[in-house]
Amino acid sequence: MNLIDSHCHLDFPDFDADRNEVLARARAAGVQGFVLAAISREYWPRLWQVVEQHDDCYGTLGLHPYFLTDHQPEDLDALREQLQQRRQHPRLCAVGEIGLDWQLTDLDREQQQFYFEEQLKLAQEFELPVILHVRKAHAEVIATLKRIPVARGGIIHAFNGSHEQALEYRKLGFLLGIGGAYSWPIARKLRALLPRLPLEQLVLETDSPDMAPAFAANQRNSPEHLPQLCRLLADELLDMPAKQLARQTSANLQRLFGWN
Template sequence: MVIDSHCHLDLLAKKKDINQVLLEAAKAQVAAIVVPGINEQNWLTINKLASEHAMVYFALGFHPLFLKEVDNESIIRLEQRVAELKNNRKLVAIGECGLDFYQGRENELLQKSLLIEQIRIANQYQLPIILHCRKAHQDLIALLKQNPPLYSGVIHGFSGSYQQAMDYVNLGLKIGVGGVITYERAQKTRSTITNLPLESLLLETDAPDMPLYGYQGQPNEPKMVNLVLSSLNMLRSENEQTVTSQLLKNSKLTFNFCD
């Protein structure tokens, strides 16, 4: 059994029949899929997907690349939603939130203040946090040290150095391992993932984005998480059984999945 800890099923639904996608995921031993929130527009959709499909779970938050419609009341509405869903076991995290300076630092202050607010909400409701980071590891690590998430979480789709990864691990966070490790050219990330503690890793696809090596040009899907696991197994020194069962355990512990 494997868990896809990061999959934009709502975006994939625009490209593929979601019932078929989930059927194939189940056949491929995918036990659960976590669908991150992006902005207020997708919260209802992913909540609905989770209530309709046993294997689908979701998170609520503001993705740093989709902040156009964020206003002064946005965080209040997020907090209200989370409070309403407090007893819904399908809501498993806050996010995805974080910092993305790929296109520059124009809205750096907005990104940072929204992230701090989302960490506060995660801590208040005892939820883990799903973090997104591009071109911002230094800023993100500094911000997390000042505003530590208290209920763990994951830095998703990680690519970077061992030292950066360990900074997150030392903050109690997991490292999301995705399709990037299927590419031979991703040497730095591959060597990082090879050397990190096995207890710190989670599997993900980030579907429909981040196609695996050999599948470029096709929408990525949750069933592919098995191929990420195969690549991980090739990198790690532990035996396959140990890697598979530890990775499942890591996801279950992070998101408090009930069996």
């Protein structure tokens, strides 16, 4: 189907026992590329070990807001060093996963904003797109992107905002990551929104091992599920051939990252 999983965490220990088998099954099902999103300095070596071992895996570098208490200001210096070291690597594709998470009320918002802004500046410096984690903070993220614009745009991972916010992100050069959330019947708002969004703004993702779709409830999520997610989205909500959706979303991602 010529699919690309635009957001997964294949470096997580959840896949240590069968990572190669998972990748083989996903490839056989039509997934031809995997973007591994970083979360913390501690995990960067694991992530890049997986990227170096598999030619169809691509990596990012960044500090995830969810893991705020694990980050230290010196991690930003380490991030700059890593970006400098890998800036010519053909499979470094973005700064991420970064952003703001207002849903978790025990995470300091000022600290989140500090790390977010400093990483946007690094994306500017190294001329890279960004992969953004945004929960209950779309207005703040959009305002920040307008103050610290990223020339190459990026992806709003697991987008679940409004139509107006989607339009604002499009103006800023951002694609919208769509994963398993829409497959749950309770996601009425998202299911109503998706047919209104331009295909040129969508990319598909799994967020494996997290955010399992409804058809894999209570299971470890996996890139193997991406083809079924694509088919369901195409058939149930977009009324188009799944192969067309796969081609378009993969082309969107390739354009963003400058892949041939």
